[in-house]
Amino acid sequence: MLITIVVAASLLMLAGMYSLVHSLFFSPSDKRPKNWNKLLVWSLLAGLVLGLASWLGTFWMLLPYPNIAGEGWFAGFPYMAVYIDATNYHYQFSFTRTSVIANAVFWFLLPMAGLHVYGRHWRRQQKKPE
Numbered sequence: 001m002l003i004t005i006v007v008a009a010s011l012l013m014l015a016g017m018y019s020l021v022h023s024l025f026f027s028p029s030d031k032r033p034k035n036w037n038k039l040l041v042w043s044l045l046a047g048l049v050l051g052l053a054s055w056l057g058t059f060w061m062l063l064p065y066p067n068i069a070g071e072g073w074f075a076g077f078p079y080m081a082v083y084i085d086a087t088n089y090h091y092q093f094s095f096t097r098t099s100v101i102a103n104a105v106f107w108f109l110l111p112m113a114g115l116h117v118y119g120r121h122w123r124r125q126q127k128k129p130e
Helices: 002-024 036-056 096-127
Strands: 062-067 070-075 082-084 090-092
Touching: 002 096, 036 096
Parallel strands: none
Antiparallel strands: 062 070, 070 082, 082 090
């Protein structure tokens, strides 16, 4: 289950990166909605807020994980940064900092992935013959 979440998050992150690059280097000859620039600015602002919130709130994004010794918690979503066991002992890993940065990048790019989906849907609607 956890691997499925990480793979899905990685795919969403890739879609967000593609959309960000495509939006910033959009060819003027490409068709886009009239409100595209406004949507781009709002998605970047929303991504900035989400990215900062996930960076600062890593320990408030706890997911329960039961094990033999009792219930533990994973901090960080979608990429696990720290494991906290039932005795409240923190296990930090060598990739903790990388996971926190990946979480911030994921939440920053998530609105861009939504914008990408909207742009593709809009272009398909424009291509349909009436």
